Amino acid sequence: MTGALLQCGHYDRFECRSCTWLERPYDEQLASKQATTRELVSAALGARAEPEWLPPVASAPAGFRTKAKMVVGGTVGRPTLGLWDPSRGSVDLRDCALHSAGIVAALPMLASFVTRAALAPYDVPTRSGELKHVLVTESPAGELMVRWVLRSTEAATRVRKHLAWLLAGVPSLRVVTLNIQPAHAALLEGERELVLTERDSLPMLVNGLTLHLGPRSFFQTNTDVAAALYRTARAWVDELAPTTVHDLYCGVGGFALHLAAPGRRVTGIEISADAVAAAERGRDDAGLAPDLVRFLVGDATSYLIEERADLVVVNPPRRGLGVELATRLEESGPATILYSSCNPETLARDLAVLSSYQPVRAQVLDMFPQTAHLEVLVLLSRVA
Numbered sequence: 001m002t003g004a005l006l007q008c009g010h011y012d013r014f015e016c017r018s019c020t021w022l023e024r025p026y027d028e029q030l031a032s033k034q035a036t037t038r039e040l041v042s043a044a045l046g047a048r049a050e051p052e053w054l055p056p057v058a059s060a061p062a063g064f065r066t067k068a069k070m071v072v073g074g075t076v077g078r079p080t081l082g083l084w085d086p087s088r089g090s091v092d093l094r095d096c097a098l099h100s101a102g103i104v105a106a107l108p109m110l111a112s113f114v115t116r117a118a119l120a121p122y123d124v125p126t127r128s129g130e131l132k133h134v135l136v137t138e139s140p141a142g143e144l145m146v147r148w149v150l151r152s153t154e155a156a157t158r159v160r161k162h163l164a165w166l167l168a169g170v171p172s173l174r175v176v177t178l179n180i181q182p183a184h185a186a187l188l189e190g191e192r193e194l195v196l197t198e199r200d201s202l203p204m205l206v207n208g209l210t211l212h213l214g215p216r217s218f219f220q221t222n223t224d225v226a227a228a229l230y231r232t233a234r235a236w237v238d239e240l241a242p243t244t245v246h247d248l249y250c251g252v253g254g255f256a257l258h259l260a261a262p263g264r265r266v267t268g269i270e271i272s273a274d275a276v277a278a279a280e281r282g283r284d285d286a287g288l289a290p291d292l293v294r295f296l297v298g299d300a301t302s303y304l305i306e307e308r309a310d311l312v313v314v315n316p317p318r319r320g321l322g323v324e325l326a327t328r329l330e331e332s333g334p335a336t337i338l339y340s341s342c343n344p345e346t347l348a349r350d351l352a353v354l355s356s357y358q359p360v361r362a363q364v365l366d367m368f369p370q371t372a373h374l375e376v377l378v379l380l381s382r383v384a
């Protein structure tokens with residue numbers, strides 16, 4: 001842990017103010033995340049007792065983001081990779097201190113590729129140009145996936161033509177795709193993905209398990225803290241030794257694969273078919289039997305599985321479970337719920353609905369230093 005402040009010229013020049021907590025020492029950020037999360041959870045519990053709060057899990061204060069989402073601006077000759085601001089226009093942030101070292105090292109070559117393949121950056125006010133974003137992910141092994149988000153397939157031939165040059169210039173690059181996002185809307189990516197490389201997913205080795213990350217699947221932004229999250233989940237669940245586990249919003253299988261154990265049936269449910277296919281691949285790589293560990297494409301909100309679970313893991317997007325799913329869980333009655341939340345406000349709202357559950361243990365994990373965002377893991381035991 002550190003009390004030193006991270007220095008950033010972009011922040012000082014008001015070019016990028018995304019790191020809203022940059023002026024707070026890291027120790028203070030962590031303490032504040034713990035305190036506000038505790039307060040919100042406490043207020044939702046009514047007469048129920050407070051859980052035991054374990055010390056928060058810290059992150060490296062810089063270089064922790066293994067996923068970069070860069071808006072491409074400027075011109076073909078002088079592209080910027082960073083953000084677009086209505087008053088300032090495009091801002092180049094390729095030296096952003098939050099990104100992992102492998103991403104920072106690759107960004108200059110990616111900018112050169114924009115020029116070489118003549119990919120005209122999309123200009124928001126005039127709605128002209130082709131290239132909207134470049135999305136980069138780095139795996140723990142230092143391999144990269146790069147996704148070019150384009151307005152149309154107009155530039156696809158030029159990207160293919162110069163791909164060998166890019167692969168030679170960025171030797172860690174394993175997966176390159178084009179994502180087509182035709183709408184003039186603040187959407188990061190579109191539905192259509194064209195994979196240009198032999199490999200179509202990035203192996204993410206986390207705690208000895210390989211999670212396969214495809215272009216359109218979710219993965220936590222901070223891989224080190226995600227690894228700590230999955231290890232903690234496994235330790236807490238192993239103490240309880242459930243025989244049946246459901247993992248709702250399972251993504252590419254992070255929780256499900258960590259919680260698999262001899263004789264334990266684990267079922268993951270996820271809306272993205274690509275993510276489910278990736279989770280199955282991770283299961284097969286780990287040598288886990290498909291009849292013990294299975295993944296289903298479906299809507300977690302309306303999930304219905306014939307077997308009851310002893311323990312249900314939920315890891316929803318920021319909107320939380322919502323009244324419908326929280327009520328369903330409250331009524332269906334698993335003995336334990338393990339709730340991993342990236343939004344303490346929706347967590348608190350869901351806890352109020354889950355009134356038959358006592359939160360017994362909780363821990364804040366800092367996935368997002370320099371901002372108010374965080375992850376929190378709560379173990380809930382049924383008491384009524």
Ligand SMILES: C[S@@+](CC[C@H](N)C(=O)[O-])C[C@H]1O[C@@H](n2cnc3c(N)ncnc32)[C@H](O)[C@@H]1O
Binds near residue numbers: 218252255315317
């Ligand atoms: C916060 S991510 C968690 C993923 C995974 N648990 C992990 O550790 O990486 C939320 C996931 O929920 C999925 N999702 C969103 N809405 C859903 C729904 N209604 N039903 C099932 N999955 C959903 C998303 O595709 C995404 O993979």
